[in-house]
Amino acid sequence: MAGEDCDVTILGGGLAGSLIALALARKRPDLSLLLIEAGDRIGGEHTWSFFESDIARHDRWLLAPLVCHSWVEHDVAFPRHRRTLPGAYHAIRSSRLAEVVHATLPPEAIRLGAKVHTAGPTTVLMQDGSHISAGGVIDARGVAGLDHLNLGWQKFVGQELLLEKPHGLERPLIMDATIEQIDGYRFLYVLPFSADTLLIEDTYYSDRPHLAPGTITPRIQHYAAGRGWKVAEVLREEMGVLPIAMGGDFDAYWRSGGDGVGKAGMRAALFHPTTGYSLPDAVRIASRLVRETDLSGDALHALLYAEARKAWQDRRFYRMLSRMLFHAAHPPQRWKILDHFYRKDRSLIRRFYAGRSTLSDKIRLLSGKPPVPIGRAAGSVFGDRSK
Numbered sequence: 001m002a003g004e005d006c007d008v009t010i011l012g013g014g015l016a017g018s019l020i021a022l023a024l025a026r027k028r029p030d031l032s033l034l035l036i037e038a039g040d041r042i043g044g045e046h047t048w049s050f051f052e053s054d055i056a057r058h059d060r061w062l063l064a065p066l067v068c069h070s071w072v073e074h075d076v077a078f079p080r081h082r083r084t085l086p087g088a089y090h091a092i093r094s095s096r097l098a099e100v101v102h103a104t105l106p107p108e109a110i111r112l113g114a115k116v117h118t119a120g121p122t123t124v125l126m127q128d129g130s131h132i133s134a135g136g137v138i139d140a141r142g143v144a145g146l147d148h149l150n151l152g153w154q155k156f157v158g159q160e161l162l163l164e165k166p167h168g169l170e171r172p173l174i175m176d177a178t179i180e181q182i183d184g185y186r187f188l189y190v191l192p193f194s195a196d197t198l199l200i201e202d203t204y205y206s207d208r209p210h211l212a213p214g215t216i217t218p219r220i221q222h223y224a225a226g227r228g229w230k231v232a233e234v235l236r237e238e239m240g241v242l243p244i245a246m247g248g249d250f251d252a253y254w255r256s257g258g259d260g261v262g263k264a265g266m267r268a269a270l271f272h273p274t275t276g277y278s279l280p281d282a283v284r285i286a287s288r289l290v291r292e293t294d295l296s297g298d299a300l301h302a303l304l305y306a307e308a309r310k311a312w313q314d315r316r317f318y319r320m321l322s323r324m325l326f327h328a329a330h331p332p333q334r335w336k337i338l339d340h341f342y343r344k345d346r347s348l349i350r351r352f353y354a355g356r357s358t359l360s361d362k363i364r365l366l367s368g369k370p371p372v373p374i375g376r377a378a379g380s381v382f383g384d385r386s387k
C-alpha cells in the first residue's frame with residue numbers, strides 16, 4: 001500500500017458498494033478499505049427484497065445478518081386468477097444494512113457526507129478538492145448514462161403503515177393487479193412486517209420515468225381503505241424509478257460511468273432487465289471479489305467489465321421480454337402478459353426471477369397463444385439492436 005490511502009476504495013455506500021465492503025471486510029481482513037458515501041447514511045431509504053433461490057447457496061452468508069423479515073410463500077393476484085407460490089422470500093431494510101456496515105468496518109473506513117467528483121482506476125477527486133489514492137477503486141455510485149440504454153421504467157411509491165387493527169395477511173402479496181390500471185401496468189406490492197404493520201408500494205411499469213408521489217400516496221390510502229385497513233400512522237416512505245432494459249449500447253453505458261474504472265451495481269448495468277432488481281448481482285459480485293488476489297485498479301476494471309459485459313450478453317432474452325411488455329401490449333393491457341406468466345410452472349417463475357431461465361423455460365415462455373396481438377408480439381421479439 002506504498003503511498004496509498006488504502007488498498008480498495010469503494011464509491012457509493014448503497015446496496016452494491018456496502019455489500020462489497022462487507023464481503024471484503026469479512027473475508028479479506030488483510031485489506032484496508034474506504035467506503036465513501038455522499039449521503040448522511042449508508043443505504044438510503046430502501047426495502048430490498050429477494051427470493052432465497054435468487055442467491056447461490058454459497059453466497060447466502062453475506063445476506064444472513066441483513067435480513068429483517070422472511071416468509072415461506074407469497075401470493076399474486078390478477079383479475080381472473082390468484083395464486084400462492086412456495087419459496088422463501090426475504091426483506092432487508094436499509095437501516096439494518098447501515099447498522100451492519102458500521103458494526104463491521106472500522107469507523108475510519110467509512111466516510112459519510114463525502115461527495116465524489118471524479119474517479120480513476122486508482123485515484124478519486126472529491127468535490128471538496130481533496131484527493132484519495134488507492135490500490136484499486138470500485139465505483140458503485142448508482143446509475144450512469146441511462147440515455148445509452150433503451151428503457152422502460154418500473155416506478156413506485158411505498159408507505160410503511162401502522163394499522164389500527166391487525167391486517168390478517170399471512171404472506172407477501174407481491175403483485176396485486178386486481179386494481180385500476182393506470183400509466184401502464186400497475187400493481188400493488190404488500191409486505192406484512194408484523195400483525196399491524198405493512199409496506200404497501202403502488203407500482204407502475206410505465207413508459208415515462210416521471211414519478212408524482214403526491215398523486216400516488218392517496219391511491220395507497222385508497223387501496224388500504226378498500227382492504228378494510230384503517231391507517232393509524234404512516235411510519236415511513238420510500239420510492240424508486242428503476243430502469244427496465246429493452247436494449248442499448250452496453251459499452252457506451254459502461255464508459256459513461258467512468259472509462260477504465262471498475263464498476264458495480266446499477267453503474268455496471270448489473271440488474272435484471274425485466275424487474276430492474278440488482279440485489280442478486282450485487283451479492284454475486286461481492287462474493288466474486290473476495291476470491292481475487294489482484295485488486296489493483298486495472299485488474300478490478302478488467303474483472304468487473306468482463307462480468308458485467310457477460311451478464312448483459314446473457315440477458316438478451318430478458319430484454320426481449322421487456323420489449324414485449326412495453327411494446328406488444330397497449331399500456332392498459334400490459335397486465336395480461338404478467339397474468340399469462342404467472343400461470344406457468346413455479347420452478348420456471350423462480351428461475352426467471354433469478355435470471356437463470358433455461359432454454360426450455362424460454363421456449364415455454366414464448367409458446368402458446370400470446371396474451372396480446374400476435375403481430376405486435378412478434379415485432380418485439382425481433383427488435384433488438386443492442387450491442
Ligand SMILES: Cc1cc2nc3c(=O)[nH]c(=O)nc-3n(C[C@H](O)[C@H](O)[C@H](O)COP(=O)(O)OP(=O)(O)OC[C@H]3O[C@@H](n4cnc5c(N)ncnc54)[C@H](O)[C@@H]3O)c2cc1C
Nearest residue numbers: 012014015016038048049116141142240265266277278279
Ligand atoms: C426504494 C427502492 C427499492 C428497491 N427494491 C429492490 C428490491 O426489493 N430488490 C432488488 O433487487 N432491487 C431493488 N431495487 C432496485 C435496486 O436494487 C436498488 O436501486 C439498489 O439500491 C441499487 O444498488 P446500487 O448500489 O447500484 O445503487 P444505490 O443503492 O442507489 O447506491 C448508490 C449510492 O451511491 C451514492 N452516491 C451517488 N453519487 C455519489 C457521489 N458523487 N459521491 C459519493 N456517493 C455517491 C448514493 O448516495 C447511493 O447511496 C430498489 C430500488 C429502490 C429505489
